[in-house]
Amino acid sequence: MSGAPADFIAAQATGETWQQAIGRLLPVLQKASPEHRLGLIYLTPEFASELPDIEVLLRQSTGVPHWAGTVSFGTIGVARDGALEECYGSPAISVLLCPFPEEAFRIFSGARGESDRISETHSDWLSQAGPPMILAHGDTANGLLGSIIDDIVEETDGFMIGGLSAAQGPGSQIADGADGQGLSGVLLSLAQLPVQTALSQGCSPIGPVHTVTAGEENVIFELNGRKALDVFKEDIGEILARDLNRCAGYIFAALPVAGSDSGDYTVRNLMAIDPRHGAIAIAASVRPGDGVMFCRRDPASAADDMRRMLSDIKRRLGDRPIRGGLYVSCAARGPNQFSDPARETQLIEEALGRFPLTGFFANGEFSRDRLYSYTGVLTLFI
Template identity: 30%
Template sequence: MADTMQWANALSTRPSLEAAVAEVVERASSSLQAPADLGLVFISSAFTSEYPRLLPLLHERLSVPVLIGCGGGGIIGMTQQGQMQELEGLPALSLSLAHLPGVKVQAFHIVGEELPDLDSPPDAWVELIGVPPSPTPQFILLSDPFSSQINDLLQGLDFAYPGSVSVGGLANGSLMGGRIGLFINQRLYREGTVGVALSGNIVLETIVAQGCRPIGQPYQVSKGERNIVLELEEQPPLEVLQDLIENLSESDRQLAQQSLFVGIARDEFKQNLEHGDFLIRTLLGVDPKLGAIAIGDRVRPGQRIQFHLRDAQTSAEDLEWLLQRYQKQTHSHPAAAGALLFSCLGRGEGLYNKPNFDSQLFSRYLDNIPLGGFFCGGEIGPVGGRTFLHGYTSVFGICRQP
């Protein structure tokens, strides 16, 4: 039998860190049945004070050439019975191990101050990351939310590594203002970005579920500056929005009071915009005097935007639609070997009123794929061929051989 890619994941809920480490290493290693080339570890922020002990404990029991990970507000992984589980706010530890034949695995840590400015040539980024652009690398990135300059990093990676895919999330500490933890091999960092580049015999596919549905129609921005939309189709945006809301059903009108978002079309040339063509951004405020609206991104004349709503049912339908589409598109490809899930703290049980929703929906469409991940303070994934930092999103990174 040819040497094939393998993944394994184990989740532990033991409140003692020693016991949790022993359990995940034992279960993931015996499930993998091949030497691990990469480890990904996610630890609950309930263990914040014990972050410095994690890597020494892992190192005693686990032999893996490259290991990265971080702390998160909730942890995702596989129970002993093979069920997907999302644990929010409880002590938990998730370990994914991957056997990656024919794949070069390179880890890196960078801090925001080291980033080249955005006018620099691609070589400046390649030199910083230390990974050649060919064969095209796939990136997994874990960042601190405060000082990593993550948006600049994502723009730089897209520029220097055309065709690469990046997924990941922002680590978070405990609600008591605990410090974040980023782990790489045997080092604990408190800031910057830890990442791994996977080059060679690997494909990283993504599902980016932003949890929204469009209402009304797309409008073209006829006047805008910075993040302010001043005119839509030469009308004040607030008037356009008021007309739109008046024509909604009663339940959607209520939803628009607290869950209204703006989708920015990513493809300038696509005629018929559909589900998944928009980058969802928050509606920050309105200026009744000017009739302008402010959104959580830069806008420019000529862009098309469409208003969106978000609730539990919409989020569920959005993810299901994306999973069905992924299943259709990949049914003739080699089976996926493993997956990672980076989900927003604003999803999970707080959104759906039941646990394990996104991960179990994933397993209904993609069965028997070991899944690990965490609940983030911001999710990294591509929309329309460029990589963005999202909110309220679930980003799945699915790995297989080409």
């Protein structure tokens, strides 16, 4: 009779040097067994240039053969006392060792252009594993990243999680060796590694969905047949409408996700307001017929939506225990949104308790087949 599966192992540490941080991690990570075949690593920009060397040291010190991860604005993980914590603004490294059998995952790397075909490289594995969960890390300097994401999700029929790196170029990602300049990560077999995942928005809608009736590229001229700015002012209210400068960093555009059964939307920045022509520019291309609404970003709304997300995922878990998890949060959240610098991990721990967790603050977050902003994406292995 086979024994119970090994536990996930998580550790996070800060340090003035990467050697100091690794020294604090190793007493925990060296508990790894032969069942731990995959390690995830996230570290802050202070240690970015050493990421390839850190991977080699971790592989040699733990015996874990496969590694994936990236440079991030901050890390999320488990403190020495077992509490979930966030490290933002100080040099840090977060690691999660996963007891996954070799046949349950595949590392992928080098996806840098539209001609890249992950499904061809791993066709035999995909035919056996079925549609995967795709944990991906992306380089923001690659202008083709959107089409690469579309290609990989479409070809594998997968569900993508992860996010954009805080660094660019070669060595900003790890995928069994240094990678970067595109997309890399891990294909996970959902047939062998059951998960639950959920997304929390950092904004809340302040009005209904409007229809773009005149627009070009990223400029909206009309909504519902009226000047876009007139509709915008009605939604934001009289006080903000009198001083539109106060909208900066507080009011955003939101694009409803087609086919979503949960009212999902992607948030994009307001780029400019043209009072003369009554037009609004946003950080996304639009065309007539598209839906657009406006939303506000504030700590209370974000915390409320995170509680909603955690309540929903707890309901879906039922009595199944959490083995390990990954949390990817927007770099604009964390201490940049909440007065408490560890508010998100506090909410996770309050709802779900303590469990092995890693994660990072990203330059944009992946969920399913889309790139989001201002969101938190939680994935639990059960």
